Structures are given as structure tokens and as C-alpha cells.
Amino acid sequence: MKLTLRVKLLPTPEQASALEATLRACNEAANHVSAIAHTTGTKHNRALRAETYTHVKHNWGLGAQAAQHVIKKTCDAYTALTGSLKAGNLGRPGSQRHKAATGKPITFRRHAAQPYDDRMLSWQMEQRTVSIWTTRGRLKKLPFTGDDHRLRLLALHRQGESDLLTQNGQWYLLATIDVPEAPQNPDPHGFIGVDLGIANIATTSTGHRHSGRKLNRTRENDRNLRTRLQKKGTRSAKRRAKRHAGKEARRTRDINHKISKHIVAEAQRTGHGIALEDLGGIRERARLKKPQRVTINSWAFGQLADFIAYKARRAGVPVVHVNPAYTSQECSHCHHIDKRNRPRQAVFTCRSCGFVEHADLNASHVIGRRGWTTWVRGAESQVPALTVVV
Structure with a gap:
């Protein structure tokens, strides 16, 4: 069973500034990619990457993995929008809500979450620190904190990517874990x-x-x-x-x-x-x-x-x-x-x-x-x- 654990980071002011600059650059790049996807109708990851990867990587100072995650994040947003339109969650075609959703590119907030894979982020569980990529270089020995039980689960069952985000001046990593389920009771009493x-x-x-x-x-x-x-x-x-x-x-x-x-x-x-x-x-x-x-x-x-x-x-x-x-x-x-x-x-x-x-x-x-x-x-x-x- 997949769950998402929220892990609080404890950056210094200089480190927080680097993290903020990274989120800002990634989301500005994502908005650029989104505008191209909306204009050209290219919304599949491989095709959109061929059109935008080099420009995104060089103009916003992103690493190779970060640039690919920015493009994939944009494609995922359009996939989610398509699903909502098909499900009728945004009104019927021709309605105001439908036109508002499809008439302009998807935009990403300045501090929207950015995914990180293991090439961009490494965990040192015993020291309770992470090493994380930013546009100003890699931040090493960045401390994090959390409940002991949840951190044990994180050490044992972490899988896949983690998302960097900020809320009210605090910094977090959302890490996915896959914990085993107990065998379901086949014969409940009621x-x-x-x-x-x-x-x-x-x-x-x-x-x-x-x-x-x-x-x-x-x-x-x-x-x-x-x-x-x-x-x-x-x-x-x-x-x-x-x-x-x-x-x-x-x-x-x-x-x-x-x-x-x-x-x-x-x-x-x-x-x-x-x-x-x-x-x-x-x-x-x-x-x-x-x-x-x-x-x-x-x-x-x-x-x-x-x-x-x-x-x-x-x-x-x-x-x-x-x-x-x-x-x-x-x-x-x-x-x-x-x-x-x-x-x-x-x-x-x-x-x-x-x-x-x-x-x-x-x-x-x-x-x-x-x-x-x-x-x-x-x-x-x-x-x-x-x-x-x-």
C-alpha cells in the first residue's frame, strides 16, 4: 500500500534561498513548456521533450534530470486535465468552465512542488540529512526531522520520487513509501x-x-x-x-x-x-x-x-x-x-x-x-x- 510521508527540512537561510530559487526556476520553465504544449498541441512526454529539452535546460540553468522532470510534470498536468474533461468535472463543452480550462495554457504557481528522483536527491537516514540538487549547486547535509515511527517507515519502505515544496515559509519533502498490508480478515464477525x-x-x-x-x-x-x-x-x-x-x-x-x-x-x-x-x-x-x-x-x-x-x-x-x-x-x-x-x-x-x-x-x-x-x-x-x- 502506497502512502506519502511529509518530512520537514531544516535549511539555513542561505539554503532556503537556494531551494526557493530552484522552485522558481523549475516552475517558470514548466510554464514555458506548458505554453508550447498548448500552442502546438504536443502534450506527450517524448515529443514535448524533443521540442523543449535543450531550451529549458540552458535558459533556466537546470540539470538534465530536472529539465526532464519539468517536462514530465507539464505532461502529467495536461493528462490530468484531459481526464477531468472526459469525466465532466469541468462542465460540458462550450460552457464557461470548460472554455476557461481549455482556452489557455496550464500555469504553475511560483512555489508549486517539484519532483526529485534518486539522482537529484539522496537520503542519509542515520544522520537525518539529505543531499539535494539546486540551481545553485548541490546542498549537502541538509537536516530533516519527523516522527521516529514515520522515519523508520521511510528508511524501510521508501520508493520512487519525492516532491519538494514549501508552505508558509516551511520546507518539506513528500516521500512515497510502499508498506506491506496485513492479511485481510476473511471472516469478520459483522x-x-x-x-x-x-x-x-x-x-x-x-x-x-x-x-x-x-x-x-x-x-x-x-x-x-x-x-x-x-x-x-x-x-x-x-x-x-x-x-x-x-x-x-x-x-x-x-x-x-x-x-x-x-x-x-x-x-x-x-x-x-x-x-x-x-x-x-x-x-x-x-x-x-x-x-x-x-x-x-x-x-x-x-x-x-x-x-x-x-x-x-x-x-x-x-x-x-x-x-x-x-x-x-x-x-x-x-x-x-x-x-x-x-x-x-x-x-x-x-x-x-x-x-x-x-x-x-x-x-x-x-x-x-x-x-x-x-x-x-x-x-x-x-x-x-x-x-x-x-
Whole structure:
């Protein structure tokens, strides 16, 4: 199973300046290559390399490997754009979104990530340093830091390229590792249903509720602060908003890691599988009031589902994805479906059999039962190769 580890670099100001100059040169070169690809229609790696390699290498002072990675990065971006257009993610042909996506070359931000292979980057794991190519020469003994467990995984299972990027003045390498998966449990005792929601971020059919009440107040304060800073619009307000956005994302990631770890550990301990709702297209399907739309769309439920999936794969816990339709309206006892079964947000009262339970807990039981049905029918979920940054 492939994962991406974020490793923090600790450069001196001079080294940081060299890294910044390198990213700037690589992305300026990528924008040049992108303009040629858009103008000529040449978007395959070999053909585009024949047209641009020499010019890119000499005009931006790039090494041979760096120039090839710049060209390949550009081709990969156009391949991703073609896939999005075919999938209809950018509207129909002739629409404004479609025209905006295809009417001009793809552009790369000044500090967009740049891939490095083993010829450009070498790791000294015992010394916790790297040797990395830059446009100002090779930087040797550049220190890095990270969690001991993750660094052990990096030393044992690192594969392929790593990406150099900067965020908020900090420098990172995103390294891909391929960790072995535990054998999947072929005979689970049942499935723990996980209901995702607003008042409770995650509710399991075993009775655990990960409350979102305190967190929702914090998120509302975050939104209010973000609104005030956007209205102010000064340079300092924009800087503060940027710092605060990073803090929000880190807090969300941390909470999702903790929730997913607890759910997977419980499933592994009890010999159960995990049943999740299929969240694909949930924002388009959901019919919610405006305040609810803001709340539910601002939480990374997809990230939480991905964290549960990859942790489950590492632990050998089977995961299934079920149809989310009517899970909040179906009775977990008699399976009667009626929107009147849920008179209030937290209350479920079956209009047929009179069963009463907390609404989120009832929904998690329904999801767990659907997960077992899916498993028995032999349609267990095959979680794709994930590229989760941990």
C-alpha cells in the first residue's frame, strides 16, 4: 500500500534561498513548456521533450534530470486535465468552465512542488540529512526531522520520487513509501457501521459518538474570523487569514486521524469489518438548509473516510462502502422507511414499530447491516491505491 510521508527540512537561510530559487526556476520553465504544449498541441512526454529539452535546460540553468522532470510534470498536468474533461468535472463543452480550462495554457504557481528522483536527491537516514540538487549547486547535509515511527517507515519502505515544496515559509519533502498490508480478515464477525454527520462527526454502531459540538463552535468562530479578515482586505489581514487557514487544516487532519485510529482499532480488536457510506457526489445529492450546507461542506469527511480506509488496510480490517440513501430514515429494527421517522435532528422514532433511538446511532446500525449484506453478496469494497499524506 502506497502512502506519502511529509518530512520537514531544516535549511539555513542561505539554503532556503537556494531551494526557493530552484522552485522558481523549475516552475517558470514548466510554464514555458506548458505554453508550447498548448500552442502546438504536443502534450506527450517524448515529443514535448524533443521540442523543449535543450531550451529549458540552458535558459533556466537546470540539470538534465530536472529539465526532464519539468517536462514530465507539464505532461502529467495536461493528462490530468484531459481526464477531468472526459469525466465532466469541468462542465460540458462550450460552457464557461470548460472554455476557461481549455482556452489557455496550464500555469504553475511560483512555489508549486517539484519532483526529485534518486539522482537529484539522496537520503542519509542515520544522520537525518539529505543531499539535494539546486540551481545553485548541490546542498549537502541538509537536516530533516519527523516522527521516529514515520522515519523508520521511510528508511524501510521508501520508493520512487519525492516532491519538494514549501508552505508558509516551511520546507518539506513528500516521500512515497510502499508498506506491506496485513492479511485481510476473511471472516469478520459483522460490520461496524459509521455514520458521518454534523452534530456528531462520526457515530459507530457500537455506541461510540465522536461529538462535534465543541468543534462546531470552533469552526463557526473560524468562519467568522475568516469573513472579517476577507472584508478587511489589507495585506496584514491576508497574511493572518493564510496562517489561520493552515491552522484549521492541521486541526482537521489531527481530529480525523484520531477518529479513524479509534474506529479501526475497535474493529481490529473485535474482529469486525467497517461499513462506510459512499460519499461520492454527496454535495450534489444533499438537500440541506444554507447554514447546514456551510457546516457540512467545511468538514473533510472525504479525508476521514480515506484515513479509515488506509488504516484498515494496514490492519487487515475489511472495509465496504454502502448506498447512503435513506440511512437516516430507515428503522434499524423493522426497516420501515419514512421521513417522519426523524421528528428532530437527534431523535429517531419509527412510525411503524415504535422503536426509539438516537438518530445517528440508528443510522449507524442501518449502515452496518448494509455493510454485512454487501459483504455476503461478495461485493466487498476494493479500496484503491491511496496517496494519503500522513
